[in-house]
Each structure stands twice: as C-alpha cells, then as structure tokens.
Amino acid sequence: MSKIYDVLIVGGGPAGLAAGLYASRSKLDTLLLETNSQVGGQVSTYHEMENYPGALDTSAPELMENFREHAEEFGTEIKQAEVEEIKPDGFIKTVSTKDGTEYKAKSVIVATGAEPRRLGVPGEDEFKGKGVSYCATCDADFFVDLEVVVVGNGNSAIEEALYLTKFASKVTVVVIHDEGTMDADKIYQERAYANDKIEFVWNSTLEEAKGDGLVDTAVLKNIKTGEKTDFSCDGIFIFIGRVPRTDFLEGTVELTDNGYLKTDDKLETNVPGVYAAGDVREKFLRQVVTAAADGATTATAAGGYIEEEEYWQKNVVEAEEDVLVAFWSPTNDESMEMTNKLENMDLEAQGAKLVKIDTYKNTRISNRYDVTEVPTLLKLQDGEVTDKIAQPTESEIEELV
Template sequence: MNNRKYKKREEKQMTDVLIIGSGPAGMTAAIYAKRANLNVLIVEKEYEGTGQMAESSRIDNYPGFYGINGYELGEKIREHAEALGIKFLEAEVTGIQKTEESFDITLESGEVQSSKTVIYTAGAAHRKLAVPGSEKFENRGISYCASCDGAFYHGKDVAVIGGGNSALDDALLLSEICNKVYLIHRRAEFRGDASTLAKLEQKENVEIIRNAKVQEITGNGKVKILLLDTGTALNIQGVFVAIGMIPQTEAVKKLVALDESGYIKAGEDGVTLVPGFFVAGDVRTKELRQIITAAADGANAANSAIQYIIRK
C-alpha cells in the first residue's frame, strides 16, 4: 500500500477588486470598494506613490483643503485608505489577461495576481519636449517638475514651456523663487485658468511670450540658451516643461478600446467594453482632469465594480 501523502494543490487567492495606480482615483476607488466589504488590493509601481498631485506645491481647488501641499493631500488620502485596512503592493503591471471568470494581472517580477474585477487608474506621464538638446540637458537644466526642482533655481532665470494649468501654476510658483521667468506658449490663447494668467501678467519678473515654439536648447554641460522659432535667444539656466501628458495605457492597449490620443474609452461610470474591467482618473477619456474629478471617477468605478460583482 502506498502511504505517500499528496498535498492538495493550494488555490490562488482571488481578490475582489484589484486597483492599478494609487493616485486620487485609485485610492478613492479602494475606499469605496472596501466600505462595501470587498477584498481590495492596490498595485502601485512608485514607492508610496500618490499620483501626480504629489508634484503640486499648492492646491487651491480641492474643497476643504485650500492651499494644501499636493504631497500632504496625497498622504492624507493614503492614510485614510490604510486606516480601512486596504493593502498596497509595490509592483509594476506588465500585462492583464481576461480569463473566463476573472483577470490575471502579471507583474514585472513574473508574479501573477488574480482578481474578479480590475479598476485601472494608472494616470498619465509627462509629455517630453522633442527638440535638439532636450535629451542632452534633461536633469541638467531641463525639468518636468517645478515643485520638485524649482528650489535649485533660486535667483536664476528660467523658462516655462506650455499653455495649460500646469504651465501657469509652474510659472507662478517659479516667480516666487527665480529672478526671471519666461512663460512660452506656441499659441496666442492659453488653455489654463484665466485667474492664474491674470496673476502672472501682474508679476514684474514674468514675461509671457506667445506664438513661439522652442527650436533648440544649447549650453556647456548645463542649459544656457533657449532658441525660439521667432529668432529670439533667451539666456537662461533652467527650462520647465509642461506641455501635456501621455496616458499610461501600454499594459492594456490590446485589452480595451483607446481613443486617438491613447486614453481608455469610458464614461463617468468607468465601464469599458471589457466586462469587469473599469477605468478612472486621468487615463480615461474626459474633458477635465483634476484631483476632484479623479476622486469622483474612483467612486463611480468602484460602484460599477461592486454592482458587477453582486450581479455576477
């Protein structure tokens, strides 16, 4: 008689809701799902990441937290999530596969996490400036985060490239730090808030240059001259780029439908064409991308995931 003992194969633990990204959309979704008594896991590639809001030195448009530092607001939301017992996993997602009953999420390490539903909140990354010298001088005078690097340019002359809220906010922040700030936009009209633009127009050390494009950035080891297509050459020590974002959809481009700009197609409910797969935040097709709309997206997507699990 064969007395050999065979161990029963251990079944892989199934998560109810797996959330990719720990910005305001992801953490809000987690809070709502957890309050529905679901098993929730947040996967985030950045160490204790809280999304793009961590780069904002001051936030004036999030109700109840006027003038708060973006990093501090992110920490408060994360503390809320952790207080509910929500689990965080530091890892990068490289692929997502839809199975018959669930999803298999592959991590960079090769580990696979399984979940009944997925809420994708990976956000967007900074669009890079593509002109001669932009790669050479990145981190040597070219920055994509004014709140991160602005202090290094105290008393110096810098340029901000862009026409949206990020560019205007960066210019306003830098005007309090730098000797001179050039705000350069390729069009005559700015997309950012009129109130912020009005403040910049009143600043003596801010010069707004419209209808101009960066042609080249030169220097000797570090940024020294910024050339415009108008023929103007600016003597500066730093360039802050705020020309838009690129949605982080590489891991899901074969799974869901994307629009012409690469954002995931979905309404406010976060529902995509893939049953059980939801999207929220800056990575979704939408008009307004702000912290408050990301949080609202997260709540809606969580509710959709909850209803999906109940009905299934």
C-alpha cells in the same frame, strides 16, 4: 492556489486611492499596486491645492497623504509594483508585474494617470535632469536666483511658473498663441500678469535645448515669422499636456486615437469587469476632484459587477441541473405572472431550477443574452442556452419545462 482579490487597482493617484477607499469600505478585498514608492501620483508633485472642495489649508502632498490614510483605514492593501500586463480571461483576471509576480482579481480598476508630454526637440532628452525638467516642485530649488524658461500656457504651466518665481530670479513663459491669449484659467493669468518676475514670449515655441553639460540656451522659434532666437537661460521647464499611461494595455482594451481608455457611464471599458478612473480615461475635465469621483464610481460599479457575476456563476453556470432563467421587471405585469407560474410548478421535482433576473438591476446579464423585452425565458444546460422564448405563452412555458 493564489489569493483572488475582489478588486485590484492599478495606480495610486487620487482616482486609485478613492477607488480603494470606496471598495474597501464596501467590504471588498482590495489591492492597490503603485509603481512609485510614494502614492499620490502627479498630484504629489504639485504644491498648491486651491480647488479641492473643503480643503482650504491643505497642500497637494498633504491631501494625497490623507487619501492614502483614509483608504488604508478601511483595509486597502497597498504594494509597490509596476504592472506589465492585464489578462482579462473571464471572471477572474490576471495582473502581471515586471518582477514576475501574478495577482488574481475579479475586477480591475486602471487608474494609471498620465505623464508629461514631451516636445521631442533636439537636446530635450540629452539635458533631461541637467536643466530640462517637467516638474517645478521637484526641481525648483536647483534654480535659486537663476533664470528659467517655462514652455506652455495651460493651468499647469502657469501654476508652475508662479511657483518657480519663489526660487528663480526671472521666469520667461513661452506661449504659442498671440499676445494676451492663454489656455490657463483667468485666475492664473491674472496672477501671472501681476507677478514682476514673469515675462512672456508670444507666438513662439521651443525649437532646441542647448548647453555645455548643463542647459544654457533655449532656442525659440516664432511660429509666424519662422525666426529663431537663442534665449539665454539656466533651465527649461516643459508643461504642454500629458500622455496617458496605457502602453501596457494595447491590444487588451479599447483605446482612443490618443491612447486614452474608452469607458461607458459606469466607467467600464469594453472588457467586462475592467474599469478606468482618472486622467487615464477619455473625459472632459481632468482634476483631482473628478479623479476622486471616478474612483468612487468604478469601485461601486465593480462591486455590482462582482455581485451579479458571482450570482450567475453559482446559480446558473455551475448548476448541475437544468436552469430556467426568467427575465422580468417589477413594472411589467406579464413578467410577474410568468415568474409566479414558474414558482408554482415544482421545478425541482422535474430536475430543474428557477433563476429570476430583474432586467432593471441586472442589465449586464440581460445584454449578454440579448434580452430586449420582458418577459423572456431562457433554458440553460451545463451553462449553455438551449432555448429562448420572448413573451412565452402558458403552453410554451409548460412545454419548455
């Protein structure tokens, strides 16, 4: 029989690594699968790391290396593998990789992040790696003393443009908005405006990448006039947002129209025991600090899910005798009276057992059986509900027993 992990994490960026740390530290047997040979996700391709609390003199790659070391220190197992499918069949989930390996886990945390969005213009695919790039950290040193174009105006685009000025002789930022309007934070805008190597082309977008073997021209289009201009350059860097890596989940969990994972307040998807953390889920802010927070949340939630489900499986579903499940709350006197009465009825002698469910702590079980008021009493035989009574009277309890 193959090993069954408590938690299986798909993706080794800040969200996945933080989830690994929190899960392992909670003594959960944890496996993390990462497609690339190096963990860290997109963050590892950045350079500066100025806004992670407490990390004043740490680069982005260094921070991710610290994340990895911290997770492994508490026992997170990290393997290189590309996940192809998740089958959430009941409590035990099956995760299949492209090399044909199958892993079993009680809970799954999807932290696959997002990848650079493509413009889809002529020449973009043809010149990828031949002048068209989506990563300044990866490719900047190919453009020493050359002129490059940056398409985009958000934080990533402007940060990457600033980084490129350390290598290129000139960086031209193509902005789709009116002059003086950018999506980047003010601090990045101020730095860009103050940098002598950076120039701007406003109200424009990239229409085509051209060249002879390597990029030598960016065709720019003014979105107001429609005029197209051949702009001479040696490279084109595109930073226009990201697309979530959720293709392998279509038909398995609920996605937004944009392909992001939908989650509740515990970051659980619509599939019980499957969670989402980081840039892959629908959220307001996508930063390293929020990804790490997501990882902590999902690991903690997964631990609670496992504990609740294992208790239910062992004491109710797999029980040989009839089971009376008393849904109660410590703030409800009637429910406490019901449980006290049941505890004094010597159920074992009558071939039954009592299981108490605190509706505040065990919301999952309460919701599963549509328990909306306490006290409520269920009777189960072979894991199936045979009777359900809300606000049971003393005679109803005795009759049910």
